[in-house]
Amino acid sequence: MLQSTTSESGLPAEPVPGDTVHVIGHGPAAFVEAVASADGGLRYKVSYPDGTQDFVASKDVLVSEDSKGQRHFRSRFDSGPVVNEGPSAALATAGSTTPALPFTMMSPRGPRQLEYLGRSFDDSRRNIATPSATFSLVATMVGGGVLSLPYAMSQCGLVLGTICLLAAAVGSAWTLDMLVDCARATGRDSFELVGHAAFGEFSRKMTIALIFAICWLTKIAYFVLMADLLVPLAERALPHVAAAQGQDAFRRLVVTGAALLLSPMCFKSSLAALRFMCFASVGSVVVVGAVVGLRAFQTFGQAHEIHVQLPDGQKPVIVQAAYHMWPADWSKALYSFPMFGVSFLCHFNALPTHQELQRPTRYRMRMVIGTTLCLTSVIYLFVSICGYLYAGCYTCGNILLNFSSDDGLVTVGRGALGLVLMLNFPLICQPCRNAFFRLISDTACIQGYIADAQEAEQEIADTSSPDIYLEETVRRPAAEAGVQLGSPRWPGQFSSPPVGPRSPPTAVAPTTHTNSNSSSFARRSPPPAGRAEAAARVHVYLREDTRGGRGGSERAGSLEAFDTFMPKDATVQQSSSEPTQFLRCVLTAVLLGSSLLVSMFMKSIMVVWAVVGSTVSFLIAFILPALFWYKINGSTASPFRRRAALALVGFTSIMSAICFVLALANLDMPPCPLQVPSPGKLGLVALEF
Structure with missing residues (x-):
């Protein structure tokens, strides 16, 4: 009272x-x-x-x-x-x-007895029910990144890996609630406007730059994943071309062809017809997870053959049923740690979801956040543990690389996920282009190419x-x-x-x-x-x-x-101003070409996730929401909550710096482990060629 x-x-x-x-x-x-x-x-x-x-x-x-x-x-x-x-x-x-x-x-924050909503509580545009809002955020989180979680689990061990994944989920739920708290204290309904409310124009520009960076790096990751998924299919369809071109050249040829196929959709100003892709994305991940779980169940507790991707092609490996609970190499565990954080990244979509949620009480929004994180954690735990149980210490940065290209069931999963990634790519390209346009819209050289909305x-x-x-x-x-x-x-x-x-x-x-x-x-x-x-x-x-x-x-x-x-x-x-059609095409071509060019030099998807997770992901998911909350709501919060927010900022900042250094030191990391651990130490056997 x-x-x-x-x-x-x-x-x-x-x-x-x-x-x-x-x-x-x-x-x-x-x-x-x-x-x-x-x-x-x-x-x-x-x-x-x-x-x-x-x-x-x-x-x-x-x-x-x-x-x-x-x-x-x-x-x-x-x-x-x-x-x-x-x-x-x-x-x-x-x-x-x-x-x-x-x-x-x-400060634009109002007194804490009051709530400020950008849309009224019963606005007709608030037409998303709680289940739909939950599924929307799940679809934002769950994607191609789930394929790299088994590698992170293999490097951290089953116990520490599970702890890190659940801790990342709890931390993400906490910072998502912080963002919603900031939005309701200021009436701002977007990540960048909350940043502007906290620290002014510089903070707004920085959040836009981070959104652009995460979208652009995600485009690179999608190209790398599409190559991992589509190359085995292309090799089966065109074996003579693959043999004549060589592995690296054929890989670049496949990803370039995929880029050409999806580029017409990237140039469009509206992609309303692809809204159904959130269902296809979650469905394809569930299918892949079921395939990985089935193979792990079939081989559990016995030595079995898996495959790894080597510089000269895919080779078989015989691995025994021996797993470690804690990291065998702490530097590799720290290197893979950002993967857990980036997997729960949906913070730039949380406030738009809050803006469209029907009757947005705090209880309903917290139910959406809590349910989303619980469902996503279950999917991630299942895929990461099953993937590690199947591939052991030879788990690749993309778990599907551990399966033979002749496995028909896995081929179906590869094809489904590869097609979904291709259709999802324009949905990443559009916000990337919009964020880049907002960054450069103040420059004099493009003022003539801005259309009044x-x-x-x-x-x-x-x-x-x-x-x-x-x-x-x-x-x-x-x-x-x-x-x-x-x-x-x-x-x-x-x-x-x-x-x-x-x-x-x-x-x-x-x-x-x-x-x-x-x-x-x-x-x-x-x-x-x-x-x-x-x-x-x-x-x-x-x-x-x-x-x-x-x-x-x-x-x-x-x-x-x-x-x-x-x-x-x-x-x-x-x-919000909009670019002219000519400027939109120029920006799309530049962003599409640059991300494609960079992806051709990336050997492993884990390299991309390590860089993204240690920099942009830590900032967007943990550091900035806590700082925004401390600035906007900290003066009226309890001393314990203020200290906890500062502790989160300090811990994640230190981890970000350490993980970024390790990411830079491993830019040439191969897609699959090449060193063979001692059989006596881990119960594994050497590669059989």
Whole structure:
């Protein structure tokens, strides 16, 4: 239950400089000072996240929260403010000149009693049920990377490998919940905008660059995997061409042919027809996992023949049923450790899923995250353990390389997964191109190749008169407060720029809504808005009303927002520009050609996963979400949670540095182990040629 904070006189406490407040119709702000108005009341000077400042009536400040997280619950909507006799009473004196807060103290986070949703709770566009949202995230995680998990398990051992995989799942669930927490505290519905809310424009650019990097590296990984899967099929179909070309040349020929086949889809601006691929992707992985499990069951507990990929072709290996529980070589275990983290990477899709989830209570979203990680962990554990039990210490970076090209059942799995990867490739190419475009869209050389996505937004902005806006929001309140202003430069020295037609402050009469704690809030209808403004508008709810589940108050009927506002930050308001058709084709060709060229020099898929996992994956999955959460929500969290978040950042940063060094030292790693362990040590026998 929220507790009201009072002064020694028993009256509700006034905010003090630095408090986070929510201003009706404007959103989160930082309290600067209180200034006496001409009628003897108070007006609050507040600073918005974009650095602009404004004077607002004290009755329009719903909740304040000091820098230590102490809550001041305000439910007064009377015409005159209450003046305290406590320390904050000094703020009621006319002519107060408390210095403005530095920009670094301003945050788009609102008070923690409130939830901010980019789409309203019952928006018709929220049409994804909990099972569909869960399957969508599972499909994002599960893919070709599952083929490398048996190798990671073989290097870490069954006990440590299982611990690492489950720890990665728990850590991913934790950081996914952090991202959702940041989104609900700021109203931002994308990874990059959460980064912008935390650390500004540099952080936004960095998150875009990381999304581009993970997509581009994933394209390289897909090319390597397609070569691993399609070359055995091509060798069976064209044995004479394979013998004449040689292994390396034939491999490059196959992957180039695959690139040419899928390239027409990569140049398209929309790939709505391929949305069904998430089902095919999960289905093909399940088929491959079933094949690996079947072969492991058939050979369990007995010596059997497997295959490894050597420089001169595929060769047979006789391996006995001997497995180790802990790493035989700790450096190789550390080298393969990032594979567990990258397997659970879906953080850039978590917030779009949250944006489209029906009735997005915290309980429902946590159920989606928890169920997703549990299902994915079961699939990963099954494939990784079965793959290791089948291939032993000769487990390849791609477990399908351990099977003979003559195995008909495995051939079906190779073909199905290879076809799915080819059809999935354009789905990776599109966000890669979009992220790259956003990175370079500010450069002068491509300004002529940018198409406006929504020209109506400019028309909406043009309907707002600067003179009327300044008169209503700056000069008139300041004059009532006894403050003299000069001629501020547009968009105003103290007020935010307009983002659409403004409604007069008294046009809508507030109604009263009482929650379970009998605390009153003003419920106001949003002002008239254009299409662009409606898309960017943030909806405000009580945290306890959107909790849901046990101990929550999820309602059967509609949950109405008690306030809505337009974000003050121009970065959130701006429409996303799009490249012209010519620029889209140029960017696609550059990204497709560069990823294909790099993939031709990659011998092992583990090289790609090691680089991706030790750099981009650690940043996106663990380091940045924890840092964003600490910056946005850390001031109101318990000391234990803050220390835990910092510990996660420190541990993953150290592991990232170590694993990256090992990844660089093993860039020439072969696709399968070449060294034969001592038979007496591990119970294995040598290669038989």
